[in-house]
Amino acid sequence: MRNVVVENAREAVAGIKDGDTVMMGGFGGAGLPTGVIEAVLDTGVRELTIISNNAGASGPDLSLWFAAGIVRKIICSYPRNAEAFAQRYRAGEVELELVPQGTLVERIRAGGAGLGGFLSPVGVGTVFAEGKRAIDVDGRGYILELPLRADFSFVKGRQADALGNVTYNKTARNHCAVMATAATTVAVEVDEIVEVGTMDPEAIVTPCIFVDRVYMRKPQ
Amino acid sequence: MRNVVVENAREAVAGIKDGDTVMMGGFGGAGLPTGVIEAVLDTGVRELTIISNNAGASGPDLSLWFAAGIVRKIICSYPRNAEAFAQRYRAGEVELELVPQGTLVERIRAGGAGLGGFLSPVGVGTVFAEGKRAIDVDGRGYILELPLRADFSFVKGRQADALGNVTYNKTARNHCAVMATAATTVAVEVDEIVEVGTMDPEAIVTPCIFVDRVYMRKPQ
């Protein structure tokens, strides 16, 4: 039987390489798979492109990656209150692609769903339309937004089974669910791994087809 | 407190008028809100445009609407094995817009999510590309597909509460979940109406913001 459980975060990030694009789940700390923060650092990988709603704060989060200088670019909606990022950004050492949050989520969804893009009304007439194709439909203006995919998606779930079915906890679901559809390798950090067949099939949020690796969060 | 429970299917369809566009949930009989079939017929409404995966079979389904001649057009992915529809179709009395199923679902989702359309790889190089805008992205061809919305969406759920939160049953979820996001008036037929606060907030599929009316399926 399919079994995607791996021992730890180190195994969950195996294969990551210089220049990879990495999606990190979470809205603030909720939904952030903290285990991979250290595990990715330990690989010595560099020049990452990060897709994330935020850019870290001051905990065991993306701040450590910015401090270590392993990030080349971040595609992000709200990189405020992120001191380590801000320092790199001001120094011109990290590129920022600022994306409205709903557009960020939808671009990731499009990447996972095999769409070539979508027409968004968000950003029309603002700087967020710059450099993008404008497309009119029935006289209304839209921006063509393009899909996002990644080499790795790291997200945080509540429960998983060995097949890779995943649930989330409360508002920690946030961007994790779409990110889990849009990467070549999807690794999920969970609080609990349960027997196959014990999860409510009506309440599984991320079906196992999307998930490549599952590991337990280390007790903190 | 918000309370969207209505007495019966008749109240659920109240306000429907000639020429309206109506989404009908269901894949075959699973997810079809059978109560509205008769209720809509009873209103005497005509010239409806139907958005539905199928075109009825031989039960208490869309067949009765086609037999009664109240449908002007159907936007549909698989109108096979639907004799009442086929008769009207052959006679040129009903217009058919045939849409690949995934495109149908995604167009409805776009309608509910406020998108102006999306780029689909499905149908490129086939008759399903005819009459649609072709858009290339990075050298790959896509079809611009436009959103669908309706005046009414009628779908079938398993449980609802008075606020309008809804769950579905097994594969009866199908198109119901997106259709419940994309109409001016969304009415849900359910097997059971439960106390507010008893549904698992992690397992609610259609949050109450999308739902305008809920009624109990009549015992059959």
Place this chain on the structure above:
Amino acid sequence: MSSLSRDALARLVAAHLPQQGFVNLGIGAPSHVADHLQPDSGVILHSENGILNIGPRPPQGEEDWDLINASKIPITARPGCSYFDSSLSFAMMRGGHIDVAILGAFQVSQSGDLANWSTGERNGSVPGIGGAIDLAVGAKSIWVMMEHTTRDKAPRIVDRCTYPLTAAGVVSRIFTDLAIIDITPDGLVVDALLESASIETLKVVTAAPLIASGSMRTIGLDGTIGGI
């Protein structure tokens, strides 16, 4: 000139929310409106990070950091709450399912243009857009909640925004620490005015023409109107 405290302004906004409406409270000051909602208002609060039917703040020590609002502040869930992912959450916002969004702003123009994400200065500060722009485009009504002027006493209600826009022509109502102003086809109509203020003093701190409503109401210093 005296003005409403942040608390009183939050109370004023809360009292105007539509009964049983679906309301999104933006980050910062708008999030405090939640603390002033009457239990019988039936208002259902949405947060962009994936929750509908938010309750009051948790008691200290009972915070759950997986249950937060868009400001990343711990909240509670009310009976009938639901959790969902960001794509469905933004479908609610972009798709016109939110009745009212309360947003903060740097500037609002007389035609309802909203500037609330950047002052456009290239001072090395980090920009952030978040989900405000999705709400601004997609909610049925956009109400702005802000101080009437900047710290330097410059007007925030202006003829034309000088800061980068969030969205054009979307704001329908402005709640400030001095007044409630409706943006109408005829211009900016003062619907309610702080008891200690006058239309004349209001005009001084507003960089766009104001029209006094024929039925202008008076706002008490505690943020109540006519004893509401």
Place this chain on the structure above:
Amino acid sequence: MSSLSRDALARLVAAHLPQQGFVNLGIGAPSHVADHLQPDSGVILHSENGILNIGPRPPQGEEDWDLINASKIPITARPGCSYFDSSLSFAMMRGGHIDVAILGAFQVSQSGDLANWSTGERNGSVPGIGGAIDLAVGAKSIWVMMEHTTRDKAPRIVDRCTYPLTAAGVVSRIFTDLAIIDITPDGLVVDALLESASIETLKVVTAAPLIASGSMRTIGLDGTIGGI
């Protein structure tokens, strides 16, 4: 010429599914492949109407009409099953998450063009496209399962499809009641042949050039290969 029964063909296809792969079985004949899956294959079956991890057919009298497959036939759910809505289901299909889709076909061309939804005749018959086209475009591998010829003995494997296309250049493998044929850059390669058939007889009923694989296998009349 003898040929595989529908049952034997389903067994043949089932034996070739990748261990632990995610597989979608199209409506009609492909859906019968489910009945021949070995329990230890680890194959996880998907159906477009919103289920992953389909089990065998239910015993008669225990059908649940809310638990059906894309052919609208009652199924069962296996442990670890999940239900989801159509938008997520088609995201799986269009987004390249399905390893193999088994589809029926009217015609397949030597370059992998697929025609499986319409004969293009204007005879008043009602067209239907369903979800086959989404799979054809989105699944990682498209395998076709069909009779080698039409009822009138016309070849279904052709130089160029004469029926309206479902998708161009997507089919990688064809299972017929006579052979397994791979579509390769070099052309159509016969990977396996029914024991009672020969390459020469196969060529007669195939309207495109065939190449015999150097390691061509033999298919038994019961749909097994080399005792598998």
